[in-house]
Amino acid sequence: MKYIPPEFTRISEMSAIDVGRLTEDEARGMLEHIRWPKGIECPHCTSTNIVRIEGKAKKVRDGLFRCKDCRKQFTVTVGTVMERSHITLRQWVQAFHSMCSHKKGVSALQLQRNLGLGSYRSAWHLTHRIRLAMKEDPLASLLKGVVEVDETYIGGKPRREFGKHNKRGRGTKKAPVMAMVERDGNIISKPIKNVTAKTLKSAIREAVSEESKIMTDEFKSYIGIEKDFKDGHGIVRHHIGEYAKRDINTNTAESFFALLKRGVNGMFHHISKKHLAKYCNEFSFRWDNRKVTDGERTENAIHGFVGKRLMLKEVMG
């Protein structure tokens, strides 16, 4: 029996197998809908007086529009992380879907194979552009309620050499990362330069509302943080076996770190410390969008593809 694929208008309704079947035109239509849900708008002057340039006879690029006010031409990728990319739009949509569906992330190598990309380098650029789209505005809203704070080291265990101790944490080449997470809510995670009281406390004050309660373990750098928060500071005392006593625990932050480590530790020797923040963004994005379907998460990530063109240079360094 011939398989007749169902018709979709939204990525949020699609499964991985449907996304894999998208044509270039369908992918473009979906991106246009996500970028301009209320009708096409000129990225140069925000006019809505737009014509689609249909070019069956002439040699016209697909998906080209012209603004009747400023007379400039554009496509859906103008001003986005996709601008000037040689990757097809269907590959972009598939890559977004793939990175949004895999809890531990997808390596550039795996994407290169799955999408049939010409080089590892293009796959690598693709994944970093998608991470940029996933980056959430840190000023969007402060974390609130009960906020668990914890720090860890990324980079796997250093190799044990004969006659030497296996160094842990400080003093190794591992990178410190901190997470601040609302119970049952959103997360902020990022690499930090060290784990001193000054660094950790200023990061907490920057990201968490004063109305909150901070929850940490007994690490000395957190001592005194209650002065800045209305509901004070709950401290888990791991060393006396007080795990998860009442509501005092950092289990949520620890689950996040477990995911991040499973995704990143294995390939950390390939990714330098300067890229670690992007991996934190990616894992935080999936965490914040954990309660929706893979398709909805993909749409949410694609929403972030507009307006980050300028940040791209900086990211690719």
Ligand SMILES: [Zn+2]
């Ligand atoms: Zn215009």
